[in-house]
Amino acid sequence: MYRKIDFHAHYLSPGYKKFLKEKFNDHADDCPTPAYSIDTTLSTMERQRIDYTIISASAPHFSVAYDANQTAEMTAEVNDYGAEQQEHYPDKIGFAASLPLPYVEESLSEIDRALSKNTVAFTLPTNANGTYLGNPDLDPIMSKLNEHHALVLLHPNEPHPATKNMSSKINIAVMGFFFDTTRAVVNMTVNDIFTKYPNIKFIIPHAGALLPVISDRVALSKKMNSELTDSQVDVPGVMANQYFDVAGKVLPYQLPTLLQMVNPNHLLYGTDSPYTPAPLVDHLAKTLADTDVVSEPMKQMIFYDNGKQLLDSLKR
Secondary structure (H helix, E strand, C coil): CCCEEEEEEECCCHHHHHHHHHHHCCCHHHCCCCCCCHHHHHHHHHHHCEEEEEEECCCCCHHHCCCHHHHHHHHHHHHHHHHHHHHHCCCCEEEEEECCCCCHHHHHHHHHHHHHCCCCEEEEECEECCEECCCHHHHHHHHHHHHCCCEEEEECCCCCCCCHHHCCCCCCCCCHHHHHHHHHHHHHHHCCHHHHCCCCEEEECHHHCCHHHHHHHHHCHHHHCCCCCCHHHCHHHHHCCCEEECCCCCCCCHHHHHHCCCCHHHEECCCCCCCCCHHHHHHHHHHHHHCCCCCHHHHHHHHHHHHHHHHHHHCC
């Protein structure tokens, strides 16, 4: 079994569990809230030979139900729990701090607080109650993350506004999340986030969602809107420089398509545990380990080497 580093794993703090129960009856985004303690993460790590895991909060983002003060309080509770796990298991677990988006001043304060707790990374929702990444109102937050050369994990949320009759049969996390990741990254591209803030290392989840198949189509927008610059529609250029986790079902089609467009040194492993149940985590890892779509050296890169190189670069 390959050694691994996990860049897409989740945790549920006591406050976040309460939030999910009170606001969503434990079925947020059509997903039942999984049972969780830090032992859940450690068990996955032991079973899958994962040396190091970055844990982060999942969807839905707190702002969907709370005002600025409540969102900031919820974010602090979630981050404090993650920081405690990192402190208890410093060689095994790092935490990615959440931010109380879309609230700018509260987010700037939380960045400072999270850095004081030695956060390894930050995690940003694709949209926070309808405010999408790329929105110029969030530029002060991006500027501060850029100043600190931050590693930023993107995570999808339910598209906003939601069209419930389109998701009544197909789980939001299965389809809607892919649309929202794609929408957010395109919006970030159009608003020059990746060029204005080059020191941020972004990890785009789920093998880039729909970006590999829509990137060329976005470029056509320039023919319809002459005010757009080349950089604002250059999704392939953005993808060539970002990182991607391969959490979820990326074979047999998605990963080979992604590999045509991205730096293979920027592919990272992810379990999406505990929202992906343990048997499916094991199955997906085995599928990637056994595939003949990618070479053995590339599998070693995806499972471990690329992640080790990225983490080492953050220490410099």
